[in-house]
Amino acid sequence: MFHRRQLLIASAAAAAAASALPALASPPIRRRALAALREARPPEAADDLAAAAQDEDFWAWVRDCYTVDTSMVNFNNGGVSPATADAQAAQLRHLAYTHEAPSHHLWRVLSPQVETVRERLARYHGVDAEEVALTRNASESLMTLLFGHDLKRGDEVLCTSHDYPRMLDTVLQRGRREGIRLVTFDPPVPLTDPDELVRMYAERITERTKLILVSHMVYLTGQVFPVTAITALGRERGIPVIVDGAHAIFHMDFRLAELDVDYYGASLHKWLCGPLGTGLLYVRRERIPSVWSLQASSETLDDDIRKFEQVGTRPEDGRLALTESLDLHEAIGGARKLARLCYLRDRWTTRLTEHPRVSLNTNLAPGLAGSIVNLALEGAEPHELQAYLWSEHRIYTISIGFEGCSGLRVSPHVYTTVGEVDRFSEAVERFLELG
Template identity: 40%
Template sequence: MTATATPPLNTAPDDEAYWLAIRDTMQPMYVNTQLVNTRRGAAPRTVRDRVRELVDLSLAYELDAYEPMRELKESGSSLAIRGLLAGYFGADPDEVALTRNAMEGIATVLNGVALEPGDEVLATRFCYDSNLAIIRQRAQRDGIVLTFVDLPFGIASDEAIVAAFAHAITGRTRLVSLPHVVANTGLVMPVREIAALARSRGAFTLVDGAHSAGHIAFRLDDLGCDAYATCLHKWMYGPRGTGFLYVRRERIGDVWPLFASWSGKPAHSIEKFEEVGTVFKALPASIPEAIAFNRGIGQAEKSARLRYLRNRWAVRLRAHERIRMLTDIDADPGTGFGGFIIDGMESEVFARILREEFDINVRAFAMEEDPTMRGIHLSPGLSNTVEEVDRFVEATFAILARSHNAFMRAG
């Protein structure tokens, strides 16, 4: 197969003057050097200003038939907003429903796909704990079975991952749930191959896209999954309380909505998923500003910058004898996430010293389903600078040098 040439970037990932200007539009309000951006991104001023502009209107005119935002449905959605999201992520507007967060979309699918007692849901231990809680509730309520695919922790090839899914899928598997990007390590799952495999076995595929939307470049119509749920406040830098659910047109009728449609939307309508009651319209009404911010930079440019920031620390750290990387920084596509383990030092101890002595925040983690899967996670965002990343590297080396004698004695 001939590789497709990658178009040149409009902005280089190391053009610091440009990226400092982007940081200035975001104005992060961190209390320390924040190198973990997986929970939220700093929304740019244009988004924050738009929300503030609409707050009074949303509170004063929410139920007025002549309200200034009457083009938005009660749920805050509109065909124009759905069209913007569909255009950015490579889908049709009639396959995209506006939600209030990733979990709403995930819960809709996990509760809405018809399952019988004994049917199997195949998931990974890297799935978000709330996702697994939903499956476990259905297991208790409906008698379905939760099974985990056995995946390696850390670096893994696409071939090994697909082989593990192929081995785990059985004749009783009806639904496959997986993250697009594993948050703690930045592993990008081969969704296209897994979705094709699941479809060949008659299983529905749900992808948690909380850490891929706005982070890596992809098209939903290329992924081939049956459903994809995400939020817009992480790597799309939109307001908290916004997200979307994509369901492939052919499978919309196979998923019950979380709330019954009171307007009689047919089973094949994506809009049946949007009838959730009244929402605060100032939030979804600012989605166009978030899309404009991302388009102004370019997704390829964003992704390249995030990878550049990760490589700036990860390349230096992986050369250290006490560092074991959990992230393949040479993988393509890569992410801005990285994880590692320090030989001879607990992750929590390292993170505490880094925060208390150097005023730098990273995340010490243990996987919910298997606490032996532990490490340290970083995810610099567009609002971080190379100086902040470099200061983290120097602080890490200082901590390692200081603990060297204790490590040698333990060895």
Template identity: 30%
Template sequence: MSISNRRSFIKKITAASAATLIIPQLYAENKKRLKPLTDFNLNDSSEDFWETVKVQFHFDDGLYYFNNGSLGPSPISVQGATNSYRATLDAFPSRYMWGAWQEEKEKVRKNIANLFSVDKEEIAITHNTTEGMNLIAKSMDLQPEDEVILSNHDHTSAYIPWEVWQETKGVNLVRPKLPLLPKSVAEIVAIYENAITSKTKVINICHMVNTNGMIIPVKEISEMAHKKGVLVAVDGAQTAGMFSINLKDLGCDFYTASAHKWLFAPKGIAVFYAKKESQHYLKPLMVAKGHKDNSIRRLENYNTRNLPEYLGLGDAVAFHNSIGGKKITERSYALKTYFRSKVNKNPKFKLKTPENDVLSCAIQTLEVVGQPVSKIKKRLFEDYGIDTRPMSSYGLNGVRISFGLYITKKDIDYLVNALETIAS
């Protein structure tokens, strides 16, 4: 696409005009909703396979979407299923809102639990990561001078709930600083351990920091913290769906994650995990009839809610499973490795994300040396149709690049060529 055509494309987006999305006819016979494709050849790891995955997503013409860390797209099958649920609901609202979909809702809960290797009685379906953070922070019965540890890289939606619900009570928020490029897991664990005192009650961890994609070692920190009687809450917004996660193995007490990023679910739906031994700490943010329910469902007691998105989450999990968690994990790391191999020897680039696979995955932050990130972000989008997220805090001055499932190595070649042109 020429630069002039790209600028026309940008103008079209700015004007908020969008072509009508035409869903392909993937319906099974006599079914009223789309189903995820089930004919993936799991033994095929070629780029042809991932090109097949790419066409399951619809993007505006000319858009190269490297901003999954902000918000992920839903594949066409999930869009179709969700729209079908919405049509069914609107055709008989009272029936489907309160009762007719009870078994389907519980199936979604069970499938989410299986995805994260936990019991379905440890899973609530909420709206987003922010809600989960508020639920945890408001529930804790903390006293003045108690302490909660949050690193300097925690997302605003992770630390603001603690500021509002606990710091105003006199609880102290301890904010240790994490290095941008840690050398080992042990280095990070030591930072959290050194911040613990006799007054520490909770450690809040961002599983993957949104600034530069650094992975925080949840399992090792949980093991350390529990030996000292400290609870561990995890913001998993940037990791759920990117690579396989066994929450039982991680050992944390609470884990909250929006499903509309790396699980590609409908927008405004989320997963909340609380291990059985720690559920007694939690109190619902909202109460209604059924508030005396002792199960984890008390945390999602909204009465009326957006059930098409709830059920669409089930289709997103089915799409994920049709490819397979292992294959998705391998692909996430393969794209990271391929990208780094293309840029790591260029003196005009500086990677701001740890290289070790234990410490990073499919989010990488790159600085074009000597140029402000705002300029790089603007030129990538206006001249090449590439959407990224600029990161200027912590001295990063880099674009955050996300490698969703729909990204191919050809897309990465295009991105790197654009960056090289801009850098020169």
């Protein structure tokens, strides 16, 4: 029998556990913040965008839509971004509902609602909902494509040495198992001429090249590659081009329909600020039948985008909560969001590059970069600066790269304040003074 004393002890333990969780912003605050963002006049002209990027009252409302730890400065949003407060609340709500009656609530109520999320993402990007799969991350999306194309021994996959290691490992595993060859080349750092990069891909295509992999935004530097032109090159040569959009989607201001690509894999827990474990896979409709699913699917799904979602029993809380993340993104607006990210970026890069020991591995020309920048210091290793920033200033960054492209990856987000950017600049200047 469960006695009253046991009940009191259990209740106290539950309350203590709940208090240890990060507090979500109260619903009235979030509702007021979102309403204020929606009512703000959307900027149209370039001058309006520049002013909007510096409207600190507006961006204070945006910050209220998050539950970030204010005891630190998080400048590694390129790794993973925080979900919005509303997305977190929705996720908890969906998960609690699931466990009231899992087999009914999950499969008969919540899973069908995923179609609404699919439709909304497709509508935003101007593509057909039957071309959008909701996966768990960019890795799953891209491995689906890299494993899903039929290749034979001796066939080659072409990409740069700056593509994400997990994707390179996918091809290398196919090499160990099937004899597929990975062909890489070093792209220019920083990238100054996108047309030159297209030529570098073209020069390396041979009769054995059967797939091309290209990063839309390079994870090392944040450099934006000309994926539309590279996709067009692949079509001319009859070679499928797979685009890794993990860092670009909902970061740069574009729609998938505008890119005119055939294959695109991305994470939605980065710049959309969706729940952890959410991703997107776009496959042009006529290409779906020719790509095998990563996990086994019925033959009846051969031409159905949902074959790429066949992973067995999974909770739907994350995928369904993407609608709340989309609410905030659309309330801000893609152009205004990018303008803010570039304003914050330019604030610290302009200041720090005045120092003779500071250089950037990222070309910041319009359209070639967003928030992610690779910062290099002459006479100092990136990991030394990373450790100093964290231990002395509680500023979280990541040292990243390899010989020829090594630095500190810095990536503020829309919830970042001007004060935090200046705090980062001052800390780097202090580090330079120390030696």
